[in-house]
Amino acid sequence: MPDRILVTTDDLEHAVRINAGLEAAGFDTAMVSSFDDVRQAVRGRGVQPDCIILTGGLHESPAKQLLASAQDHAISTLGLVEATEPEPKDLARELGLTAWLAKPVDPNEAVTTTRRLIDRRKLQQRTGIMGESAPIQEVLVKIEQMAPVTSTVLVEGESGTGKELVAKGIHDLSPRRGKPFIAVNCAALPETLLESELFGHEKGAFTGAAERRLGRFELADGGTIFLDEVGEMSPSTQVKLLRVLEDHTFFRVGGVQPIKVDVRVIAASNRALKDGVALGQFRDDLFYRLNVLAIYLPPLRERRSDIPLLVRRFIAEFAAQHDRQFNGITPEALQILVDAEWPGNVRQLRNLVESMVVLAPEGEIRAADIPPDIRDRTGGRGLPVLVPGSRASRDVAGQEVQFILRSLVELKLQIEELRRRVEDRPVPARRVEMIEVAPADPLDVEAATEGPVIYRAGMTMADVERAAIEAALKETRGNRRKAAEVLGIGERTLYRKLKEYQLA
Ligand SMILES: Nc1ncnc2c1ncn2[C@@H]1O[C@H](COP(=O)(O)OP(=O)(O)OP(=O)(O)O)[C@@H](O)[C@H]1O
Ligand SMILES: [Mg+2]
Numbered sequence: 001m002p003d004r005i006l007v008t009t010d011d012l013e014h015a016v017r018i019n020a021g022l023e024a025a026g027f028d029t030a031m032v033s034s035f036d037d038v039r040q041a042v043r044g045r046g047v048q049p050d051c052i053i054l055t056g057g058l059h060e061s062p063a064k065q066l067l068a069s070a071q072d073h074a075i076s077t078l079g080l081v082e083a084t085e086p087e088p089k090d091l092a093r094e095l096g097l098t099a100w101l102a103k104p105v106d107p108n109e110a111v112t113t114t115r116r117l118i119d120r121r122k123l124q125q126r127t128g129i130m131g132e133s134a135p136i137q138e139v140l141v142k143i144e145q146m147a148p149v150t151s152t153v154l155v156e157g158e159s160g161t162g163k164e165l166v167a168k169g170i171h172d173l174s175p176r177r178g179k180p181f182i183a184v185n186c187a188a189l190p191e192t193l194l195e196s197e198l199f200g201h202e203k204g205a206f207t208g209a210a211e212r213r214l215g216r217f218e219l220a221d222g223g224t225i226f227l228d229e230v231g232e233m234s235p236s237t238q239v240k241l242l243r244v245l246e247d248h249t250f251f252r253v254g255g256v257q258p259i260k261v262d263v264r265v266i267a268a269s270n271r272a273l274k275d276g277v278a279l280g281q282f283r284d285d286l287f288y289r290l291n292v293l294a295i296y297l298p299p300l301r302e303r304r305s306d307i308p309l310l311v312r313r314f315i316a317e318f319a320a321q322h323d324r325q326f327n328g329i330t331p332e333a334l335q336i337l338v339d340a341e342w343p344g345n346v347r348q349l350r351n352l353v354e355s356m357v358v359l360a361p362e363g364e365i366r367a368a369d370i371p372p373d374i375r376d377r378t379g380g381r382g383l384p385v386l387v388p389g390s391r392a393s394r395d396v397a398g399q400e401v402q403f404i405l406r407s408l409v410e411l412k413l414q415i416e417e418l419r420r421r422v423e424d425r426p427v428p429a430r431r432v433e434m435i436e437v438a439p440a441d442p443l444d445v446e447a448a449t450e451g452p453v454i455y456r457a458g459m460t461m462a463d464v465e466r467a468a469i470e471a472a473l474k475e476t477r478g479n480r481r482k483a484a485e486v487l488g489i490g491e492r493t494l495y496r497k498l499k500e501y502q503l504a
Pocket of ligand 2: 228
């Protein structure tokens with residue numbers, strides 16, 4: 001089916017020439033005389049346009065409404081700006097145009113730009129990666145370039161910036177798309193479990209290994225494995241990973257037969273992996289192996305121009321999901337979201353928009369609906385926008401109810417996120433419980449052996465592991481075989497660790 005383009009006739013001369021150019025290039029085009037007709041086409045249930053070209057009238061309010069609803073529906077827009085327009089770039093950004101061209105416009109240039117917008121839109125639909133900012137556009141170009149090959153990719157960026165979305169996008173655009181995409185969070189499992197998770201184990205490889213189990217590398221054969229938080233991998237697992245990357249073979253834990261697989265590796269890290277190399281925590285040879293192709297996702301606060309679009313799309317998505325009639329967001333509320341700090345990046349923004357769509361009483365997000373912690377976190381860009389009038393007089397009881405409701409929704413979202421993470425974990429939860437207590441002497445392991453293993457601020461993974469071993473030995477009255485079983489590790493590993501922590 002050819003791509004469908006609507007051309008408004010505000011500037012009839014441009015409209016006719018561009019329409020003819022598009023038709024000649026094989027597009028399904030139509031000229032539309034009023035913005036209302038275009039809006040109906042955007043909102044209607046029939047075939048939606050893939051791109052709208054506005055030939056004029058950009059300063060009029062129907063154009064603004066049309067552009068807002070095109071954004072909600074992820075339809076690309078190209079605006080033709082008068083030659084006299086003083087700041088065309090600012091106008092385009094303010095209106096939310098996907099692209100603009102200054103008049104007089106050569107029809108061939110309009111056709112080329114339209115084609116580029118449509119290709120990009122399809123790519124964004126397939127990957128789910130939204131954003132018009134230069135860094136996001138660069139990421140999309142890289143995904144397209146990297147998808148067809150098998151080289152390893154390293155995706156870096158803070159938490160919630162979309163690393164998994166990028167990895168999945170590369171897989172979905174690659175020739176491997178019909179094969180498995182398997183994600184493993186390397187920080188979620190202790191060393192021995194991670195190794196058997198990645199490479200599998202033979203029956204009897206360690207206590208509790210009642211059956212042979214295939215590892216994720218075998219299950220991903222022909223497809224892609226996504227190694228999240230790869231920087232947290234222990235040195236011994238790093239060696240094994242290096243081997244897989246170098247000659248595509250590995251051994252199951254306890255196995256003697258080398259196993260060959262064809263798996264593309266995409267790794268991610270939310271801190272610069274190079275720093276891990278400098279600190280001696282990450283092998284440099286592995287780093288270079290992983291970093292053959294690299295993608296960096298900047299934090300949301302460095303691409304604030306994407307925030308309005310993300311907010312609009314999330315509102316449209318959640319209004320549909322929760323079946324709510326929703327009018328959108330006021331300009332002042334949007335400004336607060338644009339200025340906020342977003343330490344949790346797109347994930348945090350998305351979760352917040354969901355809670356506001358559920359809770360905003362007026363079917364519209366207003367400044368007062370934004371939780372104070374977001375409003376106050378304006379990233380050193382000055383005071384938050386002050387909202388005059390009515391909201392300030394909202395009665396206190398109403399605010400408390402709002403606060404409680406919002407907390408409940410946020411709690412629900414957090415629980416869902418936790419459940420998702422637990423369900424992603426391929427092994428049953430371990431028996432050792434971790435609870436947070438007030439900071440105390442971090443090395444006071446005596447106290448830690450009372451009941452569940454205790455995590456305190458300042459404890460390293462080694463401290464926790466040592467405390468877990470001590471707790472298990474205490475629980476099993478010093479029976480090392482049973483302690484190893486309780487810990488889900490092999491007896492030999494336990495002996496090694498006893499020595500390592502000088503507990504033997
Ligand atoms: N550019 C984007 N457009 C739309 N949604 C996005 C974008 N970036 C991230 N998201 C959404 O934000 C959430 C977090 O994304 P994702 O899990 O890919 O981040 P991450 O970098 O892997 O985070 P973490 O480091 O915490 O694992 C997801 O719901 C994802 O769909
Ligand atoms: Mg992730």
